[in-house]
Amino acid sequence: MKTESPLSVIQANGKANGYDPGLSKEExxxxxxxxxxxxxxxxxxxxxxxxxxxxxxxxxKGIEATQVGAASALxxxxxxxxxxxxxxxxxxxxxxxADMMNNMFGNAAxxxxxxxxxxxxxxxxxxxxxxxxxxxxxxxxQAVGAAHAFKxxxxxxxxxxxxGDGGTSSLGFHSGMxxxxxxxxxVVFLCQNNGYAISCPIEEQTASDGFAIxxxxxxxxxxxxDGNDLLAVRKATMEAVERARKGGGPTLIEAKTFRMGGHSTxxxxxxxxxxxxxxxxEKKDPVQRFEKFLQAKGIWTEKVRAELEASCKEEITxxxxxxxxTGQPPLETIFSDVYAELPPHLRRQGTEAFELARRKGDAAxxxxxxxx
Amino acid sequence: MPTLTLVQAVNxxxxxxxxxxxxxxxxxxxVGPKGGVFLATEGLTTEFGKERCFDTPLSxxxxxxxxxxxxxxxxxxxxxIQFQDFIFPAFDQIVSEAAKLxxxxxxxxxxxxxxxxPYGGGIRGGLYHSQSGExxxxxxxxxxxxxxxxxHDAKGLLLASIEDPDPVLFLEPKALYxxxxxxVPEGHYTVDLGTLxxxxxxxxxxxxxxxxxxxxAVKAAEQAAELGHEVRVVDLRTLLxxxxxGVLEHAKQVGRVVVLxxxxxxxxxGAEISAMIAENAIEYMDAPVVxxxxxxxxxxxxxxxxxxxxxxxxxxxxxxxxxx
Ligand SMILES: Cc1ncc(C[n+]2csc(CCOP(=O)(O)OP(=O)(O)O)c2C)c(N)n1
Numbered sequence: 001m002k003t004e005s006p007l008s009v010i011q012a013n014g015k016a017n018g019y020d021p022g023l024s025k026e027e028x029x030x031x032x033x034x035x036x037x038x039x040x041x042x043x044x045x046x047x048x049x050x051x052x053x054x055x056x057x058x059x060x061k062g063i064e065a066t067q068v069g070a071a072s073a074l075x076x077x078x079x080x081x082x083x084x085x086x087x088x089x090x091x092x093x094x095x096x097x098a099d100m101m102n103n104m105f106g107n108a109a110x111x112x113x114x115x116x117x118x119x120x121x122x123x124x125x126x127x128x129x130x131x132x133x134x135x136x137x138x139x140x141x142q143a144v145g146a147a148h149a150f151k152x153x154x155x156x157x158x159x160x161x162x163x164g165d166g167g168t169s170s171l172g173f174h175s176g177m178x179x180x181x182x183x184x185x186x187v188v189f190l191c192q193n194n195g196y197a198i199s200c201p202i203e204e205q206t207a208s209d210g211f212a213i214x215x216x217x218x219x220x221x222x223x224x225x226d227g228n229d230l231l232a233v234r235k236a237t238m239e240a241v242e243r244a245r246k247g248g249g250p251t252l253i254e255a256k257t258f259r260m261g262g263h264s265t266x267x268x269x270x271x272x273x274x275x276x277x278x279x280x281x282e283k284k285d286p287v288q289r290f291e292k293f294l295q296a297k298g299i300w301t302e303k304v305r306a307e308l309e310a311s312c313k314e315e316i317t318x319x320x321x322x323x324x325x326t327g328q329p330p331l332e333t334i335f336s337d338v339y340a341e342l343p344p345h346l347r348r349q350g351t352e353a354f355e356l357a358r359r360k361g362d363a364a365x366x367x368x369x370x371x372x
Numbered sequence: 373m374p375t376l377t378l379v380q381a382v383n384x385x386x387x388x389x390x391x392x393x394x395x396x397x398x399x400x401x402x403v404g405p406k407g408g409v410f411l412a413t414e415g416l417t418t419e420f421g422k423e424r425c426f427d428t429p430l431s432x433x434x435x436x437x438x439x440x441x442x443x444x445x446x447x448x449x450x451x452x453i454q455f456q457d458f459i460f461p462a463f464d465q466i467v468s469e470a471a472k473l474x475x476x477x478x479x480x481x482x483x484x485x486x487x488x489x490p491y492g493g494g495i496r497g498g499l500y501h502s503q504s505g506e507x508x509x510x511x512x513x514x515x516x517x518x519x520x521x522x523x524h525d526a527k528g529l530l531l532a533s534i535e536d537p538d539p540v541l542f543l544e545p546k547a548l549y550x551x552x553x554x555x556v557p558e559g560h561y562t563v564d565l566g567t568l569x570x571x572x573x574x575x576x577x578x579x580x581x582x583x584x585x586x587x588x589a590v591k592a593a594e595q596a597a598e599l600g601h602e603v604r605v606v607d608l609r610t611l612l613x614x615x616x617x618g619v620l621e622h623a624k625q626v627g628r629v630v631v632l633x634x635x636x637x638x639x640x641x642g643a644e645i646s647a648m649i650a651e652n653a654i655e656y657m658d659a660p661v662v663x664x665x666x667x668x669x670x671x672x673x674x675x676x677x678x679x680x681x682x683x684x685x686x687x688x689x690x691x692x693x694x695x696x
Contacts, residue, residue: 335669
């Protein structure tokens with residue numbers, strides 16, 4: 001069985017193919033600026049990692065339109081179950097770059113209190129951006145459960161869960177898709193097909209013709225969109241979200257895109273990605289694609305880009321300054337949040353750890369008397 | 373003799389096994405052209421072809437389940453789980469299936485296979501790239517659990533694991549992958565499973581440890597020497613089946629015991645050593661057994677150097693045991 005060709009909206013001449021995204025000029029520019037902000041964040045994170053100021057990052061380059069297009073279809077009352085490569089979804093909804101940077105530095109202001117690796121964000125405000133876990137695929141059935149809770153309470157919110165092509169091989173993909181379809185849960189599955197799972201190309205992941213087609217077997221609609229076309233992703237996600245809100249159940253969206261960098265800052269993609277493939281996707285840059293649309297609408301010039309880029313750079317620089325000026329989390333954060341209440345054995349271990357640190361003179365600033 | 377790092381010794385063991393025995397296959401996520409995220413399988417696809425070293429879909433359950441199927445049908449699979457933290461989707465296949473197959477089929481079906489996986493902290497990996505899950509697996513009859521701490525042992529133990537008739541979980545201390553180098557014999561040799569290794573002599577106190585904690589124990593022992601304590605260090609290297617006799621002998625000879633691991637304390641491997649000594653050698657003990665372990669919390673990121681036992685904490689335990 002063949003999947004139809006990907007939905008695309010923005011044409012070579014920048015026209016939107018008759019589709020009205022229903023966004024004001026400001027909203028369109030917000031989408032655009034968010035993509036630029038992701039790029040600025042990425043560039044800075046790479047430099048920080050290379051210079052040893054942070055340990056790790058995940059490049060988003062090439063995926064920005066998928067992130068922003070999908071996020072733009074959600075309301076603040078909807079919930080996001082993101083992957084680690086979804087910076088743009090958080091930024092679109094107004095998560096402060098500085099709060100993401102706090103996580104990159106694992107400092108005391110990080111919402112995860114420096115416990116997680118960089119890029120494992122967690123936010124509840126201004127949108128529920130669910131705490132990211134490293135194990136791939138675990139969040140799919142969780143999104144279904146959260147969506148089911150919306151449904152049981154008669155709320156019209158939806159959950160959007162984002163994962164990669166590799167994620168479709170996980171146990172969580174199967175159980176998540178199956179549960180959602182059986183329960184008709186208000187959930188949108190967004191598969192970001194970016195070509196590779198670390199070094200493994202999609203042919204090593206699936207023998208089916210793409211990923212959207214898998215929806216059929218589970219009993220839900222599946223659509224393929226051009227993931228580098230922000231409006232196409234928005235259109236498909238809006239349709240899926242509306243269907244879910246109205247009780248029509250889940251949808252699987254496959255966004256075809258390409259990871260333009262390594263899997264992470266620890267990865268060297270030149271070991272396994274053919275140069276020609278990169279060159280081919282270089283021409284399909286999602287930011288330029290959206291610029292064409294904005295230009296055709298008369299709201300884009302080189303000057304607009306330069307101004308927005310400068311303001312993004314400033315925002316990221318300020319975020320780094322803020323995050324770097326914040327100290328390390330105190331020792332007690334190793335022991336807090338394991339349970340709602342600190343059990344006796346953890347109190348004892350914490351006290352011992354703090355006493356030893358103090359005795360040996362390496363208690364960090366902020367390690368007061370063990371407070372828990 | 374070539375001088376190799378621990379990860380190079382793993383690579384050398386895999387090549388040695390694959391050259392000797394055509395039924396040995398290596399597979400997992402990113403182990404093919406990329407050579408694994410830590411380069412443990414570098415060059416295998418080039419030398420042995422895609423039939424014998426290959427990438428799989430992203431499913432640990434699939435990787436281990438398929439390994440079992442190959443093992444029951446004449447192959448010798450060596451599966452890689454990219455990080456031990458990601459082994460849990462395969463828990464069912466390991467614990468319910470591989471480990472119980474011989475028993476439940478009366479020996480008609482067996483799963484001679486190896487699951488290699490990097491474990492442990494020290495690379496700023498946070499909750500999910502740092503864990504030491506050996507205790508979950510040591511609680512599984514039918515499984516063998518091996519943890520090398522030197523390049524020489526990594527190669528010899530891995531070759532022995534591949535040749536072993538039972539399923540072996542081979543935990544590689546990723547913190548030591550590149551931090552130590554030593555001469556490793558070329559070609560084939562094995563280190564027997566179920567044997568421990570005396571690392572350092574000493575008559576006052578013994579530290580039992582394994583994996584990435586071995587160099588930590590040695591450092592603490594050196595510091596203790598300056599304080600006048602002669603501390604013995606013993607590398608357990610096979611956790612299951614454990615060289616119980618060896619452990620008891622060391623404990624009885626010395627009479628003061630510290631057990632060291634980076635995994636959480638509660639129901640950790642140290643509890644087993646401690647119980648064994650309490651049951652079988654209590655009359656030889658001059659002090660209670662002291663455990664130095666990770667805390668009973670998930671693994672933190674920024675403060676991992678506080679979580680991971682270091683020489684300072686081990687020395688503190690040695691001093692306590694000696695002062696008793
Ligand atoms: C269960 C599990 N196995 C292995 C890994 C290691 N790992 C991290 S990312 C990754 C590839 C994921 O690829 P994909 O789902 O396509 O997402 P992408 O990184 O391309 O966005 C792997 C194998 C993991 N995090 N979780």
